[in-house]
Amino acid sequence: MSTLAKTPREIHAASAYDVQKIRRDFPILHQSVHGKPLVYLDNAATTQKPLAVMEAIESYYRHDNSNIHRGVHALSERATEAYERVRVAVQKFLNAADAREIIFLRGTTEAINLVAQTYGRKNVGSGDEVLITAMEHHSNIVPWQMLCNEKGARLRVAPINDRGELLLDEFEKLLSPKTKIVAVAHLSNALGSINPLREIVRMAHARNIPVLVDGAQAVARTAVDVQVLDCDFYALSSHKLYGPTGIGVLYGKTRLLEAMPPYQGGGDMIASVTFEKTVYNRLPYKFEAGTPNIADTIGLGAAIEYLNHLGLDQIEQHEHDLLTYATEAVESVPGVRVVGTAKEKAGVLSFVMDTFHPHDIGTILDREGIAIRTGHHCAQPVMQRFGIPATARASFGLYNTRAEVDALVKGIHRVVEVLG
Numbered sequence: 001m002s003t004l005a006k007t008p009r010e011i012h013a014a015s016a017y018d019v020q021k022i023r024r025d026f027p028i029l030h031q032s033v034h035g036k037p038l039v040y041l042d043n044a045a046t047t048q049k050p051l052a053v054m055e056a057i058e059s060y061y062r063h064d065n066s067n068i069h070r071g072v073h074a075l076s077e078r079a080t081e082a083y084e085r086v087r088v089a090v091q092k093f094l095n096a097a098d099a100r101e102i103i104f105l106r107g108t109t110e111a112i113n114l115v116a117q118t119y120g121r122k123n124v125g126s127g128d129e130v131l132i133t134a135m136e137h138h139s140n141i142v143p144w145q146m147l148c149n150e151k152g153a154r155l156r157v158a159p160i161n162d163r164g165e166l167l168l169d170e171f172e173k174l175l176s177p178k179t180k181i182v183a184v185a186h187l188s189n190a191l192g193s194i195n196p197l198r199e200i201v202r203m204a205h206a207r208n209i210p211v212l213v214d215g216a217q218a219v220a221r222t223a224v225d226v227q228v229l230d231c232d233f234y235a236l237s238s239h240k241l242y243g244p245t246g247i248g249v250l251y252g253k254t255r256l257l258e259a260m261p262p263y264q265g266g267g268d269m270i271a272s273v274t275f276e277k278t279v280y281n282r283l284p285y286k287f288e289a290g291t292p293n294i295a296d297t298i299g300l301g302a303a304i305e306y307l308n309h310l311g312l313d314q315i316e317q318h319e320h321d322l323l324t325y326a327t328e329a330v331e332s333v334p335g336v337r338v339v340g341t342a343k344e345k346a347g348v349l350s351f352v353m354d355t356f357h358p359h360d361i362g363t364i365l366d367r368e369g370i371a372i373r374t375g376h377h378c379a380q381p382v383m384q385r386f387g388i389p390a391t392a393r394a395s396f397g398l399y400n401t402r403a404e405v406d407a408l409v410k411g412i413h414r415v416v417e418v419l420g
């Protein structure tokens with residue numbers, strides 16, 4: 001993930017990475033769009049799914065479909081076991097200390113809303129502050145804004161420089177006794193910048209302030225160890241991790257989760273109910289009201305197994321090589337300017353072109369079979385910071401190739417021909 005020089009072992013590992021073989025696991029990649037081979041470079045929006053994920057979901061519905069936790073019959077026991085096995089797989093994937101710290105939700109957005117509505121409502125009061133950064137996705141802005149509006153608290157924003165890097169000194173200056181929680185992206189979806197999480201956590205913890213990390217973009221691109229990071233909450237979405245939509249995870253430290261009130265009320269999150277009083281269930285079920293998304297949780301489990309098999313270190317190296325190659329190639333096209341040039345960067349290549357609107361760039365590239373994203377990427381304040389309405393964004397995944405980057409560059413030349 002970093003741009004630092006790689007060791008010989010890492011270089012050897014990368015050379016063993018067989019991207020053509022990997023591509024065979026993703027049926028969707030093998031199609032034509034507008035008569036051209038599909039080049040899928042919209043992985044920051046969502047990733048494609050390997051066969052193993054589709055097969056796991058299908059197998060669950062074919063053989064094991066049943067509601068979990070409540071049944072004594074064989075199907076319910078199998079479904080419960082499969083669902084809970086994924087919790088342990090996620091625990092290991094993030095190196096969380098305990099499986100009870102893994103809560104299944106719809107995705108990153110819901111995970112952040114949960115923390116804002118439970119931890120936030122309990123601990124943030126009038127005159128208090130919530131600290132975020134200027135590179136956040138809307139889902140790590142709006143839930144905090146809603147909380148601050150409700151409580152009469154203030155949302156503070158740590159600035160970034162022209163390369164799209166967090167200004168750590170400024171960040172530290174904004175920490176005060178009023179700060180009740182810090183919420184930061186691990187990796188910016190609009191700029192690709194990687195935040196220095198260990199320093200951020202150290203600075204916040206020195207003042208007893210908990211840190212939530214929005215890991216939506218990072219988790220498929222680098223190995224995450226929540227105990228090494230020492231963050232208090234980590235949010236992720238399965239669909240950015242080569243798993244299905246509709247399922248995601250909140251990791252939280254036991255001590256904090258125990259003290260938080262439940263998020264939603266309903267079945268499964270209770271130990272006992274009378275009309276007078278409800279006793280809530282233990283962790284993690286306290287935060288999983290109602291029938292969960294069992295099938296997609298099992299799909300997430302298959303995605304994690306797939307990533308573990310390939311190795312996050314190898315994926316990171318592969319994407320690092322692609323990003324370096326793509327940045328040089330795209331920048332060499334006259335009139336192109338890359339937005340987001342942080343030293344520590346991964347996965348995302350945002351750019352603008354003189355006089356051409358990103359929407360037109362995206363439309364012409366689509367005619368060439370190339371899928372990129374154009375717009376504000378749910379990060380309007382980032383666009384305002386750089387004084388632009390939108391960018392064109394190519395984002396890379398574990399199955400992308402240098403030949404696809406070449407196709408992108410050819411496509412950008414085509415944009416110049418058509419619009420120039």
Ligand SMILES: Cc1ncc(COP(=O)(O)O)c(C=O)c1O
Pocket residue numbers: 044045107108109110137139140185187188189214216217237378
């Ligand atoms: C950095 C970041 N945070 C949060 C999200 C929201 O993820 P989801 O829509 O899966 O909840 C995204 C999605 O693009 C993202 O890139």
